[in-house]
Amino acid sequence: METFDLLMQGFSTAATPMNLLYAFIGVLLGTAVGVLPGIGPAMAVALLLPVTYALEPTSAFIMFAGIYYGGMFGGSTTSILLNTPGESATVITAIEGHKMAKAGRAAQALATAAIGSFVAGTIGTALLVAFTPMVVDFAVSLGSPSYLAIMVLALLAVTAVLGASKLRGFASLGLGLAIGLVGADKITGQQRLVFGQPLLVDGLDIVVVAVAIFAVGEALWIAAHLRRKPLSTIPVGRPWMGKQDWKRSWKPWLRGTAYGYPFGALPAGGAEVPTFLSYVTEKKLSKHPEEFGHGAIEGVAGPEAANNASAAGTLTPMLALGLPTNATAAVMLAAFTQYGIQPGPLLFDSEPELVWALIASLFIGNTLLLLINLPLAPVWAKLLQIPRPYLYAGILFFATLGAYAVNLQAFDLVLLLVLGALGFAMRRFGLPVLPLILGVILGPRVEEELRQSLQLSAGDPAGLFSEPIAVGTYILVALVLLLPLAISAFKRFRPQPQGVPAGAESRDEVSAAEARQGATVASGPRETIAGEYQQQHDHKEKP
Amino acid sequence: MTVLVGYIPTPEGAAALDRAIAEARSRSAKLVVVNASRGDVFVDDRFVQSDGVEALRKRLDGEDVAYELFQPIGGHDSADEVLDAAEQHGAELIVIGLRRRTPVGKLIMGSTAQRILLQAECAVLAVKAAK
Numbered sequence: 001m002e003t004f005d006l007l008m009q010g011f012s013t014a015a016t017p018m019n020l021l022y023a024f025i026g027v028l029l030g031t032a033v034g035v036l037p038g039i040g041p042a043m044a045v046a047l048l049l050p051v052t053y054a055l056e057p058t059s060a061f062i063m064f065a066g067i068y069y070g071g072m073f074g075g076s077t078t079s080i081l082l083n084t085p086g087e088s089a090t091v092i093t094a095i096e097g098h099k100m101a102k103a104g105r106a107a108q109a110l111a112t113a114a115i116g117s118f119v120a121g122t123i124g125t126a127l128l129v130a131f132t133p134m135v136v137d138f139a140v141s142l143g144s145p146s147y148l149a150i151m152v153l154a155l156l157a158v159t160a161v162l163g164a165s166k167l168r169g170f171a172s173l174g175l176g177l178a179i180g181l182v183g184a185d186k187i188t189g190q191q192r193l194v195f196g197q198p199l200l201v202d203g204l205d206i207v208v209v210a211v212a213i214f215a216v217g218e219a220l221w222i223a224a225h226l227r228r229k230p231l232s233t234i235p236v237g238r239p240w241m242g243k244q245d246w247k248r249s250w251k252p253w254l255r256g257t258a259y260g261y262p263f264g265a266l267p268a269g270g271a272e273v274p275t276f277l278s279y280v281t282e283k284k285l286s287k288h289p290e291e292f293g294h295g296a297i298e299g300v301a302g303p304e305a306a307n308n309a310s311a312a313g314t315l316t317p318m319l320a321l322g323l324p325t326n327a328t329a330a331v332m333l334a335a336f337t338q339y340g341i342q343p344g345p346l347l348f349d350s351e352p353e354l355v356w357a358l359i360a361s362l363f364i365g366n367t368l369l370l371l372i373n374l375p376l377a378p379v380w381a382k383l384l385q386i387p388r389p390y391l392y393a394g395i396l397f398f399a400t401l402g403a404y405a406v407n408l409q410a411f412d413l414v415l416l417l418v419l420g421a422l423g424f425a426m427r428r429f430g431l432p433v434l435p436l437i438l439g440v441i442l443g444p445r446v447e448e449e450l451r452q453s454l455q456l457s458a459g460d461p462a463g464l465f466s467e468p469i470a471v472g473t474y475i476l477v478a479l480v481l482l483l484p485l486a487i488s489a490f491k492r493f494r495p496q497p498q499g500v501p502a503g504a505e506s507r508d509e510v511s512a513a514e515a516r517q518g519a520t521v522a523s524g525p526r527e528t529i530a531g532e533y534q535q536q537h538d539h540k541e542k543p
Numbered sequence: 544m545t546v547l548v549g550y551i552p553t554p555e556g557a558a559a560l561d562r563a564i565a566e567a568r569s570r571s572a573k574l575v576v577v578n579a580s581r582g583d584v585f586v587d588d589r590f591v592q593s594d595g596v597e598a599l600r601k602r603l604d605g606e607d608v609a610y611e612l613f614q615p616i617g618g619h620d621s622a623d624e625v626l627d628a629a630e631q632h633g634a635e636l637i638v639i640g641l642r643r644r645t646p647v648g649k650l651i652m653g654s655t656a657q658r659i660l661l662q663a664e665c666a667v668l669a670v671k672a673a674k
Binding site: 036037082226227228230233381384385389 | 588590617
């Protein structure tokens with residue numbers, strides 16, 4: 001009941017005309033960046049961070065929440081009409097969605113995606129309201145060793161589980177941790193990685209790092225690959241659904257939600273795994289299995305619900321533990337710090353108004369998104385006709401303005417360019433961006449918890465294992481790291497049982513060979529280096 | 544002897560193509576079809592996609608004219624691409640489609656047709672879409 005009261009108070013904060021306006025701006029921007037491939041909500045939030053300094057933190061976060069949810073809605077439009085996922089979370093939607101669009105059922109595909117996203121987003125946010133206070137109660141009892149363990153788990157899981165190559169993931173994580181180390185040590189005051197440069201003593205500003213990696217890196221990458229064979233969209237009217245479509249959609253929506261929320265809430269969450277699982281489940285359960293691969297509505301409804309529910313799920317550890325598990329949540333967490341708000345389990349006690357207004361705005365944003373997406377999907381698709389030079393010129397302008405506005409120091413612009421070049425190099429060599437951003441944001445906090453744990457135990461490393469939760473989490477970490485290795489080793493050395501078809505056998509061989517190749521990829525051929533990035537950017541096909 | 548046509552998949556483009564085929568046949572000239580895009584946008588509905596190209600080739604194969612199809616993506620304006628191709632092939636005639644434009648639209652976006660009409664070295668035949 002107490003939660004309900006707090007939520008209602010949140011609604012009263014979020015429903016003031018000014019905050020409604022920010023929610024509206026947020027969902028508009030979010031949908032726009034969702035529709036455009038290569039530009040995501042993480043980049044949008046990072047670009048807007050410096051612009052929103054003058055705002056109330058509550059208003060700013062309401063806007064960010066709108067961008068976050070809007071990105072998920074917008075991504076599906078591009079997936080369906082263009083067969084180009086606007087966001088990584090909508091890759092699966094493209095499989096059936098584009099086939100539906102080609103078969104003249106684009107309107108139904110867009111409708112089931114939008115309504116499914118709304119249903120899943122609303123249920124997911126309700127689950128967020130229900131579970132987060134419980135997680136907070138639990139989290140308050142945790143000590144430094146447990147926190148350290150959970151953060152280590154999140155860092156390693158995101159690095160090792162998501163993405164095609166572990167090596168590249170860890171390379172990216174290492175870069176992020178190194179960037180996070182720059183500056184004076186908080187406890188001893190020792191200067192680290194400052195290279196005698198006094199301006200580096202305060203450390204690198206997270207806004208500069210995020211803007212450089214997301215915006216400048218992407219802009220340079222696009223500039224290097226400017227000429228692309230253009231695609232054409234499939235013309236579509238106003239999205240609508242028939243009775244049959246409703247009947248076939250509502251169960252996948254609910255099942256997708258059931259997959260999405262828990263996976264989003266896990267430290268290694270993300271939206272890719274649940275959308276994929278949802279797709280496979282719908283394919284199995286469907287009464288029309290023959291339609292899969294030719295545009296089955298279930299294959300759009302399930303994954304779309306899953307990705308929105310996972311967006312809500314991601315906010316649970318973000319708000320309850322201060323633990324981001326995707327890029328947008330990471331940048332939002334950095335935003336908390338910029339506003340001088342300490343993220344973590346105490347957030348609900350110290351800033352109840354902000355947190356509950358944020359959660360209430362998620363409900364409002366979700367409804368606004370349904371209202372602007374359902375009738376306007378064809379209009380959003382028009383955004384794709386903006387010439388890239390204009391688009392990225394605008395992004396670079398905002399990036400430069402933002403980086404300069406943080407400290408009003410020209411030196412930050414130098415950092416922006418250097419880190420932007422790093423972002424470009426990462427895209428060139430297929431390094432995932434997420435581990436770097438998480439490393440920069442979580443790295444210093446991991447260090448703090450580590451130092452604290454060691455101080456409590458007077459320097460004895462056994463103090464790191466003094467809490468049962470910590471021990472359990474480390475076991476999980478070991479499992480996350482060792483299980484894939486164990487499985488591939490088992491597959492390689494297991495004696496082939498009789499009666500296995502030759503095809504299956506050779507496929508195992510191929511995947512084992514790929515795993516080996518991934519481990520020695522540093523000197524590998526260009527194809528393997530580019531492979532992962534091409535997956536993310538497969539829309540940018542060669543002319 | 545070459546007839547060049549600037550083709551886009553719209554009624555105007557189709558009218559221009561029809562006329563260009565007829566012209567090429569009566570002059571017993573080679574037909575050069577140019578469908579250009581700057582290549583700097585995600586979506587360009589005027590660029591013929593692979594299935595459209597197949598249909599176009601089938602259609603041209605059915606007509607008894609020799610033809611070549613170009614789809615340059617060079618970052619240049621379509622007008623430049625058409626003019627360049629005309630010069631390269633020594634075209635005696637360029638066929639283009641015209642559509643109604645508002646003065647403001649022309650001021651802001653420019654007009655591909657106008658540039659071709661003014662800058663071409665050879666004769667230009669402008670046709671309108673069938674009503």
